[in-house]
Amino acid sequence: MAYEEIDVRPVTPTLGAEIHGVDLSKPLGNRAFSEIHDALIEHQVIFFRDQDITLDQHKDFGRKFGDLHVHPSAPGPEGHPDVLTIHADENAKQIAGERWHSDVSCDPEPPMGSILRLHTIPPEGGDTLFASMYAAYDALSDKMKDYLDGLTAIHDGNPNYHDRAQRDGRKDDRVFPRAEHPLIRTHPVSGKKAIFVNPVFTVGIKDLPRDEADAILRFLYAHNNRPHWQVRFKWQKNSIAFWDNRCVQHIAMWDYFPNVRSGYRVTVKGDRPV
Ligand code: SIN
Numbered sequence: 005m006a007y008e009e010i011d012v013r014p015v016t017p018t019l020g021a022e023i024h025g026v027d028l029s030k031p032l033g034n035r036a037f038s039e040i041h042d043a044l045i046e047h048q049v050i051f052f053r054d055q056d057i058t059l060d061q062h063k064d065f066g067r068k069f070g071d072l073h074v075h076p077s078a079p080g081p082e083g084h085p086d087v088l089t090i091h092a093d094e095n096a097k098q099i100a101g102e103r104w105h106s107d108v109s110c111d112p113e114p115p116m117g118s119i120l121r122l123h124t125i126p127p128e129g130g131d132t133l134f135a136s137m138y139a140a141y142d143a144l145s146d147k148m149k150d151y152l153d154g155l156t157a158i159h160d161g162n163p164n165y166h167d168r169a170q171r172d173g174r175k176d177d178r179v180f181p182r183a184e185h186p187l188i189r190t191h192p193v194s195g196k197k198a199i200f201v202n203p204v205f206t207v208g209i210k211d212l213p214r215d216e217a218d219a220i221l222r223f224l225y226a227h228n229n230r231p232h233w234q235v236r237f238k239w240q241k242n243s244i245a246f247w248d249n250r251c252v253q254h255i256a257m258w259d260y261f262p263n264v265r266s267g268y269r270v271t272v273k274g275d276r277p278v
Pocket of ligand 1: 118
């Protein structure tokens, strides 16, 4: 891919690239936007450094890629329902994203991408790891691909969000989204196939006996998260990570307690997986 306005520096051959030559506090021209979009599609997760931007600028950047998603469980900061606060300190009992997942995959139309900026980082630790679900799919045997293609997975937000509330000492009776998605999805832009199940939201596989579905999911969770198709992002103050939920899963490391790690996530709506 030839980039003229932005400087794209791949972090691994499989996924992840740092983007330089962009200042997101300034209006983004069409060419720069289109190259950032191309870089996201090519590298699946892209990283920016030194982006000292306001919440409105963060949301303007997200809106270039689509309408903004409102999180079903966590309220945004005052006046910004479409922003998710990511925060942990010495009082935290849990953090967001402690297990491998694709954001809100329980939605009938799960988010296409998430744009996280951290303004406060711990002295060390607090990395985020990303894994390519294209690479995980490609590494399966043809026999396993044939078996999985055409299966439908059930994703449910209720167990996860109710459990999170309970661990925070709250009771949450709201009903959260539940949806059925192809276990192998085809990315609407790249046309590539990706595994689309994760241990936070996937609760079963349609039309399979419970034991068989559990065994397949156990295998896939171990397979999906092999280091061979991971990139590990080391945050700095005002770094941004922008990941494509349609082909990438991520996990946040909580190895910095009781230090503070804090920022905001803008999430872009997506399509029904096919
Ligand atoms: C998340 O969006 O799952 C949180 C990721 C992180 O805090 O690194």
